[in-house]
Amino acid sequence: MVSAPGKLLLLGEHAVVYGYPCIVTAIDRRMAISVKNTQIATNGIHSAINNTTFVEKALEIGTKAWNLPSNGWEAAIEKSFPNTYGFGSSSAVTVATLSALAEAAGKSPTKQELFGLAFQVVLSVQGVGSGFDVAAAIWGGTIFYKNKGQLIEEVPFDEKDVSFIVGYTDIKADTTTLIQEVAKKKREYPQKVEKIFQGIEKLVVEAKQRIQEKDWERVGRLMDFNQEYLRDLGVSSQKLEDLIVAAKKAGAWGAKLSGAGGGDCMIALVGKEKREEVETAITKAGGEIVPVKMNEEGVKTI
Ligand code: PMV
Numbered sequence: 001m002v003s004a005p006g007k008l009l010l011l012g013e014h015a016v017v018y019g020y021p022c023i024v025t026a027i028d029r030r031m032a033i034s035v036k037n038t039q040i041a042t043n044g045i046h047s048a049i050n051n052t053t054f055v056e057k058a059l060e061i062g063t064k065a066w067n068l069p070s071n072g073w074e075a076a077i078e079k080s081f082p083n084t085y086g087f088g089s090s091s092a093v094t095v096a097t098l099s100a101l102a103e104a105a106g107k108s109p110t111k112q113e114l115f116g117l118a119f120q121v122v123l124s125v126q127g128v129g130s131g132f133d134v135a136a137a138i139w140g141g142t143i144f145y146k147n148k149g150q151l152i153e154e155v156p157f158d159e160k161d162v163s164f165i166v167g168y169t170d171i172k173a174d175t176t177t178l179i180q181e182v183a184k185k186k187r188e189y190p191q192k193v194e195k196i197f198q199g200i201e202k203l204v205v206e207a208k209q210r211i212q213e214k215d216w217e218r219v220g221r222l223m224d225f226n227q228e229y230l231r232d233l234g235v236s237s238q239k240l241e242d243l244i245v246a247a248k249k250a251g252a253w254g255a256k257l258s259g260a261g262g263g264d265c266m267i268a269l270v271g272k273e274k275r276e277e278v279e280t281a282i283t284k285a286g287g288e289i290v291p292v293k294m295n296e297e298g299v300k301t302i
Pocket of ligand 1: 009012013014015016017086087088128129130131132133173175179258259260261
């Protein structure tokens with residue numbers, strides 16, 4: 001059986017779709033999948049989740065790429081997490097399926113090879129996306145990701161120094177629509193949007209350095225700048241703003257939306273001593289605190 005983690009995007013969303021960098025961490029929500037060949041004429045999927053499109057597509061693309069029989073594969077989703085919070089369930093399930101198929105067929109793809117195939121699966125189902133979530137599911141830890149996976153670098157840090165608090169808005173984000181809205185804005189105001197992306201790139205590059213230096217106050221400031229740019233792009237929402245303002249007022253070093261925007265989650269960076277105050281403030285503002293562990297291991301056999 002193989003398990004792959006979900007993700008939390010720390011900085012750089014939307015710009016990453018256009019080749020700019022982002023920083024993403026793998027989290028303690030995992031998809032576990034087993035695959036075996038039953039020698040029967042069709043493929044079967046045992047699943048507690050409704051949407052098995054990614055599993056089907058992963059079996060199709062994987063069997064083609066590795067010259068395996070196209071039928072007889074039975075995939076079972078042994079452990080899953082819902083897509084409610086925007087924690088990357090699609091990328092995790094895709095990576096886990098491909099990796100479990102490789103294992104069942106005695107193949108040992110490199111991380112890069114696995115990434116190429118999993119990204120192809122996600123793009124053929126969703127049509128859009130930068131692949132950062134696929135990379136997080138494969139590499140794990142916290143990574144600096146750029147240019148559709150052409151640059152992937154680890155950004156090591158110890159979570160015990162700080163707290164990232166995750167607040168859920170209770171509104172499901174529609175990633176594809178939000179990506180399309182940003183694309184429309186980019187067509188209408190190319191220079192303005194390009195400038196925003198360049199600003200985001202600058203702060204993501206600096207954040208990579210500051211995280212390693214443990215200059216958390218500065219990382220918080222950079223998150224705030226990132227949020228301003230995301231607001232300018234039009235992907236924030238009133239609820240996200242309410243939770244972000246509440247976190248800041250309660251003493252967070254920085255706070256921003258995480259992911260596509262419109263809903264899903266916000267994240268706040270706080271010193272350990274402020275954790276409770278900030279969590280209370282987010283809850284009072286109508287958010288749900290979602291306990292999340294970061295820097296988790298990438299795809300692995302279990
Ligand atoms: O909605 P999420 O958590 O999958 O994040 C989307 C992040 C985007 O940059 C908007 C899209 C992408 O694929 O990079």
